[in-house]
Amino acid sequence: MEHVIFPPRMYNFLWTIRNSPLEKKILDCGAGGNYPPLAIFHQHGFETHGIDISDKQIEKATTFGQKHGIDLNIVKGNMCKLEYRDESFSYVFSQNSIFHLIKADTTSAMMEMKRVLRKEGFMYVNFLSVNDQGCGAGEKAGPGEWIAPEHGEPTLHSFYEDNEPDSFFDNMDILLKTKSSMEFENGEYRMVHIEYIAQKK
Amino acid sequence: MEHVIFPPRMYNFLWTIRNSPLEKKILDCGAGGNYPPLAIFHQHGFETHGIDISDKQIEKATTFGQKHGIDLNIVKGNMCKLEYRDESFSYVFSQNSIFHLIKADTTSAMMEMKRVLRKEGFMYVNFLSVNDQGCGAGEKAGPGEWIAPEHGEPTLHSFYEDNEPDSFFDNMDILLKTKSSMEFENGEYRMVHIEYIAQKK
Numbered sequence: 514m515e516h517v518i519f520p521p522r523m524y525n526f527l528w529t530i531r532n533s534p535l536e537k538k539i540l541d542c543g544a545g546g547n548y549p550p551l552a553i554f555h556q557h558g559f560e561t562h563g564i565d566i567s568d569k570q571i572e573k574a575t576t577f578g579q580k581h582g583i584d585l586n587i588v589k590g591n592m593c594k595l596e597y598r599d600e601s602f603s604y605v606f607s608q609n610s611i612f613h614l615i616k617a618d619t620t621s622a623m624m625e626m627k628r629v630l631r632k633e634g635f636m637y638v639n640f641l642s643v644n645d646q647g648c649g650a651g652e653k654a655g656p657g658e659w660i661a662p663e664h665g666e667p668t669l670h671s672f673y674e675d676n677e678p679d680s681f682f683d684n685m686d687i688l689l690k691t692k693s694s695m696e697f698e699n700g701e702y703r704m705v706h707i708e709y710i711a712q713k714k
Numbered sequence: 715m716e717h718v719i720f721p722p723r724m725y726n727f728l729w730t731i732r733n734s735p736l737e738k739k740i741l742d743c744g745a746g747g748n749y750p751p752l753a754i755f756h757q758h759g760f761e762t763h764g765i766d767i768s769d770k771q772i773e774k775a776t777t778f779g780q781k782h783g784i785d786l787n788i789v790k791g792n793m794c795k796l797e798y799r800d801e802s803f804s805y806v807f808s809q810n811s812i813f814h815l816i817k818a819d820t821t822s823a824m825m826e827m828k829r830v831l832r833k834e835g836f837m838y839v840n841f842l843s844v845n846d847q848g849c850g851a852g853e854k855a856g857p858g859e860w861i862a863p864e865h866g867e868p869t870l871h872s873f874y875e876d877n878e879p880d881s882f883f884d885n886m887d888i889l890l891k892t893k894s895s896m897e898f899e900n901g902e903y904r905m906v907h908i909e910y911i912a913q914k915k
Contacts, residue, residue, distance in 0.1 A: 519725070519729070521722060521725030521726045521728075521729055524720070524722030524725050525722045527722075528720070528722055687897075687901075688898070689896060689897070689898055690896070690897040690901070691894055691895065691896045691897070692894065692895045693892055693893070693894035693895070694892065694893045694894070695890060695891070695892045696888075696890070696891040696892070697889070697890055700888075700891070
């Protein structure tokens, strides 16, 4: 595992919680894929739990785990209805996932993620900005919701105004909020994310 | 070294160059400090070279290296006048450093970093945006240049408009350009960086 390089998005969270005294127990919502973020947390001594709604993404993460000899404990699940007790985790993490839900379901998912997070626990979640290249492309599904092909399949993305997701973090302190605009190929393509790291009161 | 957590800024670069076939030889300009980025590159098999103008920052990096049993090869030097031959490195990296120079010196430093980079080599460098909290605070030293106390000492910072640093990358392809705004403490403090990853033609 030592020399695997991961996409950079999760490191802000690891850095923020590096001195936290809480039990190292984390839930990742949308945990699958070729580079499962839980692998980094496992490497840093966390007890990892993950859910993903997609069998294909779980399979990719399982392949990664087998290759590196680690069990990340990722099971099928729906982030709008988590099968965990209240305050089960010190850390809840969700990266590049919640914006695949329509906004009504996002509210449910955020409530669920807060429910399973212990008091003083930390959460990471990122959203897509209305400034993202994808906003306005494809078929409109609702306000700020667009369906367009991704990897050959029609895929929903929800896009947010700069302060729109703030309201999801009631009863939490927002420790870090980042808006990052990434341009690739000399400005031809632009991704814009809004990230939050928050602590439950 | 395995469980050291670093500030997140360098990971975009590691991810971008992960499949590069070039010799793993890197120069970091402004390489000192408590968390020397070269440690991550060392961990990933790079031959590391670093310079820093500050004895104090070099000492901090040396302490880190001793603690973790690695020699990062960081020496005293000025990024405006590099003591290396043309095209000596496959990778040149400079994080949170070049914006401590006045803009005239920044032009020199960028020319020097490009000079010592081989053809098809990769460069990472970040700047401060005019949207950063620090822009306009303290004493004005020149257009976009401000001197204000930092860690108790008067410190110069240069701030850039969104596309102002583009001109430094002539004869290079800009592969990734990121503008990231980070808010801390519920919006009380705001850092805004503009990062570039570019490849020499």
